[in-house]
Amino acid sequence: MKTGKTHGVIVGLLLQANMLQEKDVLYAERIRAKLTVPAPLLNVLKDLKLITDEAIHATIAGSQLTLRIGDLLFELGYLNADDLQAAFKIQQEREKELKLGDILIKYNFIEEKLFYRILSLQLGFPLIKPEISTIDKQLVAKAPLKILTTNAFLPLKTTEGSTWVAFKDPTDQVAVKAAMHLYGTDIRPAIADRKTLLDTLKLLHNEAAGVVINVDNNSIIGIVNSIILAAINEDASDIHIEPSGDCLHVRFRQDGVLCHYKDFPKEVILALTSRLKIMCKADISEKRRHQGGRILFDYDEGQIDLRVSLYVTIHGENIVLRLLKQKDELLDINKLGLSPRMLHRFLDEAVYQPSGVLMVTGPTGSGKTSTVYSCVKHIKNPQISIITAEEPVEFVIDGIAQCSIDPSIDLTFLETLRHIVRQDPDVIVIGEIRDSLSADMAMQAALTGHKVLTTFHTEDSIGGLIRLLNMDIAPFLVSSTVVSVLAQRLLRRVCTACGVPTKVTPAQLQRLGCTGTDLREGQFKKGRGCTECKQTGYKGRIGVYELLILNELVRDAILAQRTSHEIRSISVEHSGLVTLLEDGIVKAAAGLTTIDEILRCLPKLAPPRPLSELRRLSGE
Ligand SMILES: [Zn+2]
Structure with missing residues (x-):
């Protein structure tokens, strides 16, 4: 007779929550034993319509998150016992600082996209893409950045007393405990993929350090206009827009000296360059030759003439806009x-x-x-x-x-x-x-x-x-x-x-x-x-x-x-x-x-x- 423990953690949770009866589980076990192609118990239970995805999601979300990602993937049939053992061995011998989830991805036990899809679809954590402009900066300010980065989580906002927190891995108990310590036990976990999460944290860090001010307007037109307007307001003579490996730097020449204005994530580079090319009537498809053009920019207090120069560099097109002074x-x-x-x-x-x-x-x-x-x-x-x-x-x-x-x-x-x-x-x-x-x-x-x-x-x-x-x-x-x-x-x-x-x-x-x-x-x-x-x-x-x-x-x-x-x-x-x-x-x-x-x-x-x-x- 098998105990609840050997059914696996999820089935154990479902039994505990009375979403499943012991007899249903035993029935599913018997069916599974007869299968020619082995299948995870949970899948058999679902196939037998003894449990639904919704019920699984609700139960996991309502639990105190005592799940471990390795066990979950094993239970769900995405990892076999040998792979799981091998991953644990790597962790013990070579990669002590890495979480098991990281090792599974790094050593190709599982594809990264699939990993997040399982966390999201199978376990019911919403997969989100954090938007800098909607993040509650006061929540972020509560935590030292190092804690956020090491544990890979990011607080988003508080609604109805609970705080939404995006985790790289919401089954990571250390991260979850750290988040609870900061934001109370009533946290609502979501998932964000590792790269997005770390990029966002980096941008927030830059922002806190005064490097980035705020990407308020997410539309490219809005970004371009806000850059030009800021340059006019700050009485800059030139705007330098420079792509680098990981972001887009914008600097203003003020009083003859280049001053940092903002950094934008590298995702905007292409769209922003195209937008400027359209505005200055340059060839939008040309990316290998230096180009130039001109923009007559209308704004509330008048019109300003901008001379645009596009210069091709190894990282993309460097753009310099010179603001031409008016006669008065x-x-x-x-x-x-x-x-x-x-x-x-x-x-x-x-x-x-x-x-x-x-x-x-x-x-x-x-x-x-x-x-x-x-x-x-x-x-x-x-x-x-x-x-x-x-x-x-x-x-x-x-x-x-x-x-x-x-x-x-x-x-x-x-x-x-x-x-x-x-x-x-x-x-x-x-x-x-x-x-x-x-x-x-x-x-x-x-x-x-x-x-x-x-x-x-x-x-x-x-x-x-x-x-x-x-x-x-x-x-x-x-x-x-x-x-x-x-x-x-x-x-x-x-x-x-x-x-x-x-x-x-x-x-x-x-x-x-x-x-x-x-x-x-x-x-x-x-x-x-x-x-x-x-x-x-x-x-x-x-x-x-x-x-x-x-x-x-x-x-x-x-x-x-x-x-x-x-x-x-x-x-x-x-x-x-x-x-x-x-x-x-x-x-x-x-x-x-x-x-x-x-x-x-x-x-x-x-x-x-x-x-x-x-x-x-x-x-x-
Ligand atoms: Zn002064």
Whole structure:
């Protein structure tokens, strides 16, 4: 006579709960003994209609979960006795930290999907996919993350006094006890597959660490819109969307520095990329070539123009969206942050000059295009004609003819420049000098009496001249057409809410190439970090400039093809040049930026002059 114990745990439970009678079980046993193909007792009971799945589920759910997964799978006929023994042996000998369920999957005793299906369908635990946005974060906060991860469970929400908890394995007694300890005995177990569970825990952990804020809107359109809106609100200049192995990073460039915004699970990568491709009219099926496009994004407070670049990487497509500023955000030339004397000279000897080339130089993101537009805005009037060739138009200004170069339709820079001159303009704005041909055309246009405003990608002002000469532009052309070169950088501004006085350290002095006496009168500041500046100590940016006005001596030096070092000395001694580094020091000494920013961003070509002299030269 067999006892209840040998029927197996489930049959034992069913007997205990009076869902089955002892005689039914004995009858089923007799039937089973006669089967040619062995079948689990439970299946025989079900076939004989002595028990239903519903009854089994209800009984298991109502029990105090004293079931072990190995026994269950054996009872249900998914594992034979030898396999179960082998799995236990592996656990004892090699994999002491692993749960039996993990070993069964890892060593292919059972397929993972089937494992979860059995737990769910046969045992009646609902199989769920946790959604970050619906999880009660307060429940999560009750438990140290390590406990959740080690035991692989995740509290979801509390309804009618009981707490739903998703387990990787709801038959794992250690995990269930840990959950009960945290959330009371009235827990309602559900199953989530191992990967989803651990991924969700990881996202929650990142979120708690401030890495992820919240994936509120699960639709891709919503995610894309929320990213763009957040970038607008945070006054970001660029959005970087970068797939990596296990997630999608989104960062914003703010005040020139990339800041983390959010991480999204990697599942959204494809859909999000496709959505952006549709929005910017790129080829949605193309995944192997770099692409570009443009989005006109409408939102409550207006419309913003986004330039999109898709760059193919080993992890997928990197997407960068540049937010193009609207015309009303253009700076007044008086507020660019040029020192009083520099502004005066820049206007008189460069901007107001009726002809010649005015170049603004600096690396990408140094604000040179904004400066050119501030000049355009300043000189724009109904008596003069201004025409532009840009790749593409970055700012939209009323009353001037702006042309966006689009090489994809064969509207090239050179082609445009050829036509521009025939439009009889007074002022020509060339977005950027990129090669010797566009440089030559800019010079030729200036030679024929036009005023040309342009940008050039070089480190400093003298470097701009030298680079033109290195492009095989005739020295006479450079010396007779270039009126001025303004080099610039944008440095982060010390947060006004938390800025406090600070001293320049000996190491900083050494790196600057000056002495403590040189900077004696300076009132340096640094931000301690507050909520206003997101603990960075910086908020907003300031421009730092180096203005080279080409006077007779500088022109002669160019014609004589002197070295950059010589041209620089002549400019400093005879043209009133204050270098980028020196202008930066004047601004740091006024507490606007920090020495760290100067050392991070500015070229250090020669030791700076003492602060008192620099202040006099700047007219501060
Ligand atoms: Zn602050």
